[in-house]
Amino acid sequence: QIQLVQSGPELKKPGESVKISCKASGYTFTDYAMHWVKQAPGKGLKWMGWINTYTGKPTYADDFKGRFVFSLEASASTANLQISNLKNEDTATYFCARSTIAPFFDYWGQGVMVTVSS
Amino acid sequence: DIQMTQSPASLSASLGETVTIECLASEDIYSNLAWYQQKPGKSPQLLIYDASSLQDGVPSRFSGSESGTQYSLEINSLQSEDAATYFCQQHHDYPYTFGAGTKLELK
Numbered sequence: 001q002i003q004l005v006q007s008g009p010e011l012k013k014p015g016e017s018v019k020i021s022c023k024a025s026g027y028t029f030t031d032y033a034m035h036w037v038k039q040a041p042g043k044g045l046k047w048m049g050w051i052n053t054y055t056g057k058p059t060y061a062d063d064f065k066g067r068f069v070f071s072l073e074a075s076a077s078t079a080n081l082q083i084s085n086l087k088n089e090d091t092a093t094y095f096c097a098r099s100t101i102a103p104f105f106d107y108w109g110q111g112v113m114v115t116v117s118s
Numbered sequence: 119d120i121q122m123t124q125s126p127a128s129l130s131a132s133l134g135e136t137v138t139i140e141c142l143a144s145e146d147i148y149s150n151l152a153w154y155q156q157k158p159g160k161s162p163q164l165l166i167y168d169a170s171s172l173q174d175g176v177p178s179r180f181s182g183s184e185s186g187t188q189y190s191l192e193i194n195s196l197q198s199e200d201a202a203t204y205f206c207q208q209h210h211d212y213p214y215t216f217g218a219g220t221k222l223e224l225k
Contacts, residue, residue: 035214045154045162045205045216061213095161103209104152106173108161 002026004096004109011115017084020112022096029077030054032098035105036070036081040092048094050103051079086116120144120208124217132225136194139220141206143187150210153182153191155202156219162205166191198224 007021022034036048049060051070058070069082079096093113097105121144131137141151149169154162164173166182169189179194193200201224206217 044218045207047207047214047216049213059212063213097161102150102167103214104164104167104207105154105162106164106167108163111161 002107006109006112009113012086016086019082022079022109024077034079035097037095038092088116091116120215122215122217128221130223130225135196139191139204141189141217147208147210151189152207154205157202
């Protein structure tokens with residue numbers, strides 16, 4: 001069955017970095033795009049961008065340019081999100097989600113809670 | 119950016135009732151709209167895409183429709199498991215944006 005399994009929760013201090021992984025199984029990894037979505041505590045969903053799993057090309061929403069990096073370990077069917085210079089406002093759950101060429105999200109990871117606190 | 123104005127923010131309904139949730143797009147999104155259900159502590163689940171296409175495995179009591187830039191999600195014959203927060207998402211143009219969500223409570 002199709003699964004996106006994300007890494008575990010993270011507790012970080014401001015200024016540190018974090019890397020979150022999303023391992024896909026049950027389908028051909030490079031046939032689907034991978035997107036990243038942020039959900040701050042008690043808030044709604046915010047699309048961060050996506051990565052073309054065939055070419056490795058990332059596309060970032062404006063609010064996520066600079067400190068956020070999408071990457072792949074295609075041989076391991078894994079997408080990664082790295083956030084550098086963490087700020088308190090990065091405290092959120094981060095989801096990976098796959099899509100076909102049409103960017104709605106049919107499978108989601110379970111989410112990773114990242115807490116940034118001094 | 120395309121703004122998605124979702125209403126109501128919350129609603130309460132009884133088992134067996136029918137409810138409607140709406141999303142108004144700030145511009146034409148050409149039916150490129152999806153609806154998701156999210157339960158506490160869980161990831162969102164796709165219900166509807168392309169405004170009215172039912173995702174595989176989703177009960178037929180969920181349906182989507184559109185009128186101009188107004189999109190609606192209707193849930194018929196409410197069941198206890200339908201208590202959740204519902205989000206719309208436009209998948210027409212970058213950045214893909216979500217509505218603020220509607221929290222559905224069952225009486």
